[in-house]
Amino acid sequence: MKSGGVLFFLAAALGAAGCGKDRESVPVEIPILMYHHVGEGRGVWWVSPTEFEEHLRQLKAGGYETVLPEEVVAAFEGKGKLPTRPVMVTFDDGYVSTREVAEPLLARYGFRGVVFLITDYVAETAEARRKWDGEPCLTWEEVRRMHQRGVLTFGGHGHTHANLAAHPNSAEEIERSFRQIRRKGGFRPVAFSYPHGAFGEETWKAVEKGGYRMAVVCEDRIARVAQRKDLFHLPRISIYGGIRNIEGGWVRNGEGQVMGWTMTFRGTGQPFRLVLRRVEGGEPLWESGRFRLKNGEQAEFLWGELEGASSGPLHLEIRDGSGLFLWGQTSTFNNLNQAKENRTTLWQGK
Numbered sequence: 190m191k192s193g194g195v196l197f198f199l200a201a202a203l204g205a206a207g208c209g210k211d212r213e214s215v216p217v218e219i220p221i222l223m224y225h226h227v228g229e230g231r232g233v234w235w236v237s238p239t240e241f242e243e244h245l246r247q248l249k250a251g252g253y254e255t256v257l258p259e260e261v262v263a264a265f266e267g268k269g270k271l272p273t274r275p276v277m278v279t280f281d282d283g284y285v286s287t288r289e290v291a292e293p294l295l296a297r298y299g300f301r302g303v304v305f306l307i308t309d310y311v312a313e314t315a316e317a318r319r320k321w322d323g324e325p326c327l328t329w330e331e332v333r334r335m336h337q338r339g340v341l342t343f344g345g346h347g348h349t350h351a352n353l354a355a356h357p358n359s360a361e362e363i364e365r366s367f368r369q370i371r372r373k374g375g376f377r378p379v380a381f382s383y384p385h386g387a388f389g390e391e392t393w394k395a396v397e398k399g400g401y402r403m404a405v406v407c408e409d410r411i412a413r414v415a416q417r418k419d420l421f422h423l424p425r426i427s428i429y430g431g432i433r434n435i436e437g438g439w440v441r442n443g444e445g446q447v448m449g450w451t452m453t454f455r456g457t458g459q460p461f462r463l464v465l466r467r468v469e470g471g472e473p474l475w476e477s478g479r480f481r482l483k484n485g486e487q488a489e490f491l492w493g494e495l496e497g498a499s500s501g502p503l504h505l506e507i508r509d510g511s512g513l514f515l516w517g518q519t520s521t522f523n524n525l526n527q528a529k530e531n532r533t534t535l536w537q538g539k
């Protein structure tokens with residue numbers, strides 16, 4: 190299966206990085222990517238090593254250069270310049286896969302990134318290693334060594350991953366994570382990632398008070414820093430992997446005639462094409478062109494105006510962006526009583 194199309198998300202950012210001018214604060218725009226696991230898992234938060242490397246290859250080919258949180262803060266404060274095409278690569282939760290898989294791949298492409306640690310889950314030694322969400326987390330010794338190697342730096346992700354928007358003592362959760370990284374990691378963390386992406390009115394102030402200089406959320410947009418407050422709600426683009434599937438069904442009118450096709454895609458922003466034919470293998474009656482849906486986004490494709498398309502049979506195919514066949518079905522529409530739209534999982538891939 191092809192990569193998740195990271196460059197698609199970044200296309201909107203091309204040429205968008207504003208920097209330069211020696212004013213006190215400089216508007217900054219930057220895509221920030223959010224990863225969790227890099228490995229062969231099945232959930233949407235797993236991106237396979239092959240896919241991850243493909244993302245890095247695309248970023249390299251697109252002329253992107255990775256930046257770290259301190260560089261974004263400095264650029265906003267007018268104390269430094271971001272590259273023309275900056276991107277920040279982040280990993281939530283502090284899994285061992287950041288050391289075993291992500292770090293060597295990032296190094297191979299000359300990239301850097303930031304890992305957000307749940308400090309209570311960072312054990313002192315390998316023997317005492319803890320797991321978050323069933324997966325092993327880094328130890329302090331590993332954190333120190335990785336920080337020294339310089340490919341990955343670290344930020345806070347709360348002390349216990351508690352939802353800070355609903356926590357009676359969120360300030361303590363935040364401050365504790367900062368103090369632990371400073372004391373046990375031996376450096377001052379710059380960035381914070383809100384656990385569950387959740388924050389309340391007061392949370393960002395607590396993050397700043399707790400020692401951090403910026404914070405990230407999950408909002409699938411390019412981050413834009415126009416004022417100081419923006420530094421504490423920087424949106425990130427979710428990078429999905431794992432299992433993907435398409436749910437879909439024929440769209441029919443009141444008489445049961447097929448007017449089109451509706452589909453929902455779960456997983457990542459992988460490109461697709463739809464092709465409609467009279468018979469399997471026949472000339473296309475209609476083609477969608479290449480399109481992408483965001484995770485969970487629904488799209489409807491109507492071809493009721495097509496000559497003869499509302500009388501069956503019709504053969505619909507789903508192909509991936511490069512034309513590879515994924516799924517096909519012929520509908521005969523001979524029973525008008527079947528007018529109910531049937532939605533089923535059509536295709537599942539990895």
Ligand SMILES: [Zn+2]
Binds near residue numbers: 282350384385
């Ligand atoms: Zn998390």
